[in-house]
Amino acid sequence: MASSTVNRWLRPEVYPLFAAVGVAVGICGFQLIRNVCINPEVRVNKENRAAGVLENFSEGEKYAEHGLRKFVRNRSPEIMPSINGFFSDPK
Structure with missing residues (x-):
């Protein structure tokens, strides 16, 4: 059963789909990391959240x-x- 699933999804016709989804996930991940790490309005630790606006x-x-x-x-x-x-x- 696992062999049929692999044969169904790992064909050359599906590679562009994997590439497009991979690029989209990469862009979303980059934006998430950028916002969490350097956005001045995002406060992750408790001390910064207590500061308010x-x-x-x-x-x-x-x-x-x-x-x-x-x-x-x-x-x-x-x-x-x-x-x-x-x-x-x-x-």
Whole structure:
């Protein structure tokens, strides 16, 4: 019975499904770890939870303005700007 289950799910046609699910689980795990470890609004230990609402605007700004956001801030919101310009700009 186990052999038929393995033969059913471990075929080459199923590999893209495993890859897509693996990437989705990886992104969710990354975001979970990022929020638990460095989000200023998440407090895991008891001492920090007892502090209540903190006015830590600089820490929140540092968390929100991460490196990727700073990198793409002044860039065009297009994936392929040269191809988009070729097909949309008048000559």
